[in-house]
Amino acid sequence: MADDALKKSWFKRNLPKYLIVFILIGLMAISGALSPSFLKPRNILNIFWQTSYVGIIAIGITFVMIAGGIDLSVGSLVALLGSTSIQLVNKLGDRTASIILSVTVAYCLSVLLGFGAGLLTTKGKIPAFVTTLGAMAIYRSLVLNFANGGVYMTTSEKYISIGMRFVFGLPLPMIVFILYAIIAHVLLEKTKFGRYVYAVGANEVAALYSAISVDLVRTLTYVVSGVSVATSAFLLSSMMGSISSSSTGVGYELDAIAAAVIGGTSLSGGKGSIFGTFFGALILGVINNMLVMLNVAVYLQGMVKGLIIIGAVLLQNLRRD
Template sequence: MAQPLNTKSMGGVARQGLRRLPLNATILAPLVALILLFVVSSIASEYFLNTRNISNVMRQVSYTGIIAIGMTFVIIAGGIDLSVGSMVALVGVIILYIINTISDPIQAVLLGMLAAIAAGGLLGLFNGLLVTRGRIAAFVVTLASMSIFRSLALYFTDAAEVSTRNPLFSNVGGGFFLGIPIPVLVFFGLAILAHLLLFYTPYGRHVCAVGANAQVARYSGIRVERIVLSTFVIAGICVGLSAIMLTSRLNSVSPSDAGYFYELDAIAAVVIGGTALSGGRGTVWGTVIGALILGIINNMLNLTGVSPYLQGLVKGGVILLAVLLQYKRA
């Protein structure tokens, strides 16, 4: 017998999924924090506003920021992905192997980039299937795949750095367009697309509804497992894009170091941006702001000569403060 629908609960899920005002309290707080941090940084260091420094900060932010956009979908849907850093290393290895195999430089770069996006999507699909079909908690699945992906990257390369002499590949992540680094353009372009997908399509509303209350979303006709699966695929595709930008910038990849702690930075950017770790609520632009906040903090710690051993302490404190403020607002 079909279970009766709780229309009142369904209405609550719908309202939760439709929280899409871009300048509500969720995004306003991190935006104010970003402005204050920018002002303080410009006063604290004379080098902060240097054009080269700003360009470097934006470029560094873009690598983890692209991943954080995909992580936003996963977390809003009630999941988490700890494997993205190791996934960057494995996808980076795949890119360079393909590029080094093909003799034509243009064809090699195009096929390598397509392979990166496909590989990222498939690795995300692997995680998503274990979560949805295997009924294993996302934390456990991605904790295991974090080790699996890193181990595969190390095995395929014998833990050695892989590089390429392709004359065109470095222009992808290291080039500029209209004076702006290409990774930065990809970051903000992807943010616009993700914002439109999350807040102006039925799919986005379904993602929010699933994260708010999966059972009620299922009663309302939403295919919960399919939505959750798709968020991991989106995260994997974003990892593929980030791996392209990072690998081409360096023209090489180190399987032991590539993407190291990227999962922490991506999750931190999402949380600082106001997305609830419990799911059901969040914004893409909040994540963008969170990534910028982290980037400026890292930059200022370096410019002011703070010991690198203490930088993790500062970053951890910012994450705890962001989560604490979330609970206070709730």
């Protein structure tokens, strides 16, 4: 009897936490039943590979959302940072040192822009929605202007080879996604900064009375988001060898937010996890892949994502009640 009670207690405590894993497994089983080719190793690998770019961004945006903010600029920032790296590589030449310098500049720019967005939100008292919506328009406009609405392309073979590299039979973006998730999980769950992020999002007033620098913590979450975007932009631009000023990164903000919300991150702040966002991104990737295999019109896929976000938020509200 005691063992049965312990088992029931364990399931009650951990089922909500691991529910998203069961949902992913269930979706994969359904997809496999609808399309036998879905469960082929090559297709599963492709899903993971394609999900990695948005997944890395979603991990960064999870920090922002837990702290009570939002970041709508990530898609346009992907295009801006990716085009920056490509232009610098083209000017500096096809050398390893040139690639390192160009990527370093892109990361520094991401930190600067993330810090700026954080300051405007905290010190400028501009709502995060307005700040990042404006930033989204600014970044996209800059990329379009510099490229005259065209495409940035690189002839650097070394740069392109990075994004197409396989390590131990796995694509590099997939490996970076996994490692990035592990590092972010440790940062969020095992450090003082992570505890502060949760505290700020859960109750800003209580955080202030606890001597937590709320503005600094919130600002740093935007820096984390910027670094995440820079990582994704580098991997994406090196894999494609180009950045379209008009289409690259479009809709990434919706996908990243959807992945975080599916994973249990609250839009009102104070709740979420990297574990949940990681599997939330994979669930979104499985759904996208399933829609393609079922020949669902591309134009309807955005509707499906929108319904998923609404459903996930509704489920969170029902659990809270």
